[in-house]
Amino acid sequence: MSHVIKIFPADIAFEGDSEKTLLDSALDSGIPLEHSCKNGSCGICEAGLIAGEVIDAAGQVITAGNNILTCSCRPQSDISLQATYYPELAGQVKKITPCKVASAEKVSADVIKLLLRFPPTAQINYLPGQYINLQYQGVTRSYSIANANEKEGIELHIRNVPDGQMSQLIFGGLAANTLMRIEGPCGTFFIRKNERPVIFIAGGTGFAPVKAMVESLIAENTQRKIYIYWGMQHSAHFYSSLPQQWADANPDIHFIPVVSGEESNWQGRKGFVHNAVVEDFENLADFDVYACGSPVMIEASRKDLMTLGLLAKHFYADAFTVSK
Structure with a gap:
C-alpha cells in the first residue's frame, strides 16, 4: 500500500510503500535524506515523526511525537517527518557501472589501496565523501571513495576483515584488469560549502x-x-x-x-x-x-x-x- 510522506522543513513529499523502509522509498523517489549504514546501527538517519504511524524492524508500531530511524521503519499511514534533506544530492543518479582493477597495492599489514578504472563513457558524478557498493563474485560491500577527482578512476581503502568474504577475495590476490562492478554514488557525507573551520x-x-x-x-x-x-x-x-x-x-x-x-x-x-x-x-x-x-x-x-x-x-x- 502506498502512503504520502511529507518532509519538513524542506516541504517536499513522495510516495512511500508500506513494504519498504522510509529511507528506501525516499531514495527511490530521488529524495536524498540523511543516512549512512542503512542497517540501524549508526543512528544518523534519525528523524522526528510529526504525524502518522510507522512500524519498526521489530514490528513495533511507533506513533507521532517520537524519533525514528528512517532506514528501519515502514509507513502504516500518511506521515510527516522532521528530517534532513540535501538538495545538493537531488540530481545524482545511483547506477551500476562496470569497472576494472587498475592496481591493488597493499599499503599496510591490513589495508589495500584499490584503484578502479572505468569505460571512457562512464560518469559517476559523486561528491567527495560519498561511498559506493563494490560488487565482485556475488559479494557486495560498501566502501568510501578516497579520491576527489573521478577522472583518475576511483580509489578505495579496503581493510582486511577477519573471515570477511570480500576481504578474502581481495587479499587473496587480485590481478590487474579484473572485472568488477560498482553501484553509486551513495550517502550524504560531503563537504558543506561555507567558511567555517x-x-x-x-x-x-x-x-x-x-x-x-x-x-x-x-x-x-x-x-x-x-x-x-x-x-x-x-x-x-x-x-x-x-x-x-x-x-x-x-x-x-x-x-x-x-x-x-x-x-x-x-x-x-x-x-x-x-x-x-x-x-x-x-x-x-x-x-x-x-x-x-x-x-x-x-x-x-x-x-x-x-x-x-x-x-x-x-x-x-x-x-x-x-x-x-
Whole structure:
C-alpha cells in the first residue's frame, strides 16, 4: 500500500510503500535524506515523526511525537517527518557501472589501496565523501571513495576483515584488469560549502572519505582552517603520509595522529581520537566536524563535542559497520 510522506522543513513529499523502509522509498523517489549504514546501527538517519504511524524492524508500531530511524521503519499511514534533506544530492543518479582493477597495492599489514578504472563513457558524478557498493563474485560491500577527482578512476581503502568474504577475495590476490562492478554514488557525507573551520575525525580506514574531502578543499584553494585527527591502534597502521605532507605545505592544515594502543616508542598523542579534539579546543560553536569510523566512535564524538558548544547541525558523520 502506498502512503504520502511529507518532509519538513524542506516541504517536499513522495510516495512511500508500506513494504519498504522510509529511507528506501525516499531514495527511490530521488529524495536524498540523511543516512549512512542503512542497517540501524549508526543512528544518523534519525528523524522526528510529526504525524502518522510507522512500524519498526521489530514490528513495533511507533506513533507521532517520537524519533525514528528512517532506514528501519515502514509507513502504516500518511506521515510527516522532521528530517534532513540535501538538495545538493537531488540530481545524482545511483547506477551500476562496470569497472576494472587498475592496481591493488597493499599499503599496510591490513589495508589495500584499490584503484578502479572505468569505460571512457562512464560518469559517476559523486561528491567527495560519498561511498559506493563494490560488487565482485556475488559479494557486495560498501566502501568510501578516497579520491576527489573521478577522472583518475576511483580509489578505495579496503581493510582486511577477519573471515570477511570480500576481504578474502581481495587479499587473496587480485590481478590487474579484473572485472568488477560498482553501484553509486551513495550517502550524504560531503563537504558543506561555507567558511567555517573544519575538524575531521577519522578512525582506521575512515581516513578514505576524509582524504577525498581534503583533496577537494585544497583544489578549491580554500581559506578554511582544517584539522585532521586520525586514530589508529598502533603507529605502524597509519598507511598514508599525505596528511603530514598537506600540513607541511599549508599553514592552515593541521594533522594530529593519535594512537590508542600501548606503544612505548610512540611520542605523539595517545588515547581515543575524539578525546584529542576535546583536549585541543575549548569551544566548537564556530566549527564544522566530520567524523568517519565506527558507530561507537561517532556516537562518542557527537556526545563529547557537543559539550564544547558544537551544534548538532554542524556534526556530520559516516559510520563504518563491519560485514563478514
